[in-house]
Amino acid sequence: MNIAAYLRRDYQCEVKIEDIRISGNDRFDLESAIRAYAPGVVGISALTHESDAVSWIAECVKRVNADTPVLLGGPHATAYPEKAIQIPGIDYVVVGEGEITAGQLIERLFNQGDVSDIKGIVYKKEDRIISSGRGISSARAGAGATEKATAASRALRICLAPTSHHATSMAGSS
Numbered sequence: 001m002n003i004a005a006y007l008r009r010d011y012q013c014e015v016k017i018e019d020i021r022i023s024g025n026d027r028f029d030l031e032s033a034i035r036a037y038a039p040g041v042v043g044i045s046a047l048t049h050e051s052d053a054v055s056w057i058a059e060c061v062k063r064v065n066a067d068t069p070v071l072l073g074g075p076h077a078t079a080y081p082e083k084a085i086q087i088p089g090i091d092y093v094v095v096g097e098g099e100i101t102a103g104q105l106i107e108r109l110f111n112q113g114d115v116s117d118i119k120g121i122v123y124k125k126e127d128r129i130i131s132s133g134r135g136i137s138s139a140r141a142g143a144g145a146t147e148k149a150t151a152a153s154r155a156l157r158i159c160l161a162p163t164s165h166h167a168t169s170m171a172g173s174s
């Protein structure tokens with residue numbers, strides 16, 4: 001995925017992709033995988049008809065570690081960001097192109113920084129929904145548009161999980 005390549009290249013993130021559409025992981029397998037990998041942050045990509053799967057993935061993540069931030073991006077997040085942020089377990093919704101926004105957001109989360117100036121996110125703060133507008137397009141971003149990781153040696157881990165728990169017909173893991 002584009003975002004994984006971007007995070008590895010520009011942020012030295014360690015990224016694992018779990019494609020549930022292909023692997024057909026059930027709830028138990030996913031929980032074991034999350035426990036074994038212990039990601040610092042989890043990102044989910046989903047279409048609107050996959051919203052149910054998003055909530056069980058996010059709940060799985062929170063059961064393993066309630067402090068792991070969960071990001072949602074992709075078509076559902078982009079089309080219906082204010083609905084998407086209401087999905088239980090979702091901490092941040094990334095709207096539109098995700099490369100630059102996800103990089104900035106993950107870096108801030110790892111450094112306990114303030115996220116309020118990051119464009120392209122929707123999140124909750126004291127029961128209010130905050131939307132920061134559209135993000136920066138990676139195609140249009142010039143040099144210097146990307147924040148560079150200040151703690152690049154730190155192992156950041158993200159599990160991008162395109163999701164559908166209905167897809168159980170294909171075996172294999174990614």
Ligand code: B12
Binds near residue numbers: 073098
């Ligand atoms: C190519 C395409 C297909 C292809 C490939 C789909 C695929 N799985 O890759 C095919 C033909 C197979 C297809 C099938 C379907 N599609 Co289609 N498809 C598209 C299309 C034209 C482009 C998608 C694309 O590749 N974009 C380029 C990539 C780079 O962008 P992206 O995936 O959106 O990801 C970016 C951001 O969203 C974000 N992001 C994505 N994930 C994440 C995750 C995190 C954590 C973060 C931070 C950010 C992030 O960052 C990425 C990079 O900038 C879009 C329309 C569009 N213009 O987007 C419709 C679209 C995605 N499809 C749609 C639909 C409905 C379907 C089908 C359900 C149709 C059907 N009835 O069968 C199926 C679903 C199949 C499936 N399970 O995926 C809808 C989704 C609507 C919705 N609200 O969910 C769209 C938006 C079209 C529309 N306007 O209705 N599709």
